[in-house]
Amino acid sequence: LPNFSQLVFDFSLKMTHLAITLLLTACLYAVIVCENGTEEVDEWCVYADSYLYTYASRTSYKNLDNAKVACLANYKCNGITQEPRRNNRYTLRKGPTLHEGKSPSGETSLDFVLRTLFEVLIKTFQNLSI
16 A cells, blocks of 8 residues: 555656646637737737836837837836827826726727736736635
């Protein structure tokens, strides 16, 4: 008869191996999904009348393409908000919560949607209130 503690150890080792395999697999695959049927433009979801809280940078951009490049280079950036009150300039935002349909000034926000499954899982767990 096998030792009970050895069985527990073997099971634990197999579960750890499975978890690591799933984690590594999730890092390799990417997903593109815009929520609520939102328009997707060049791998970014566009949300009208919406904004993301908190600036990720003090810089604002006249050009959306420049803002996209800056957002991708800034680890704090989870999206971009176009601000009508600031001459329609684009600002980098931390978010991560999107306040959809709630902009008091008619802002439009974009979220970069091409993310690895690992990033999606991490963001999901970060947003859970346990």
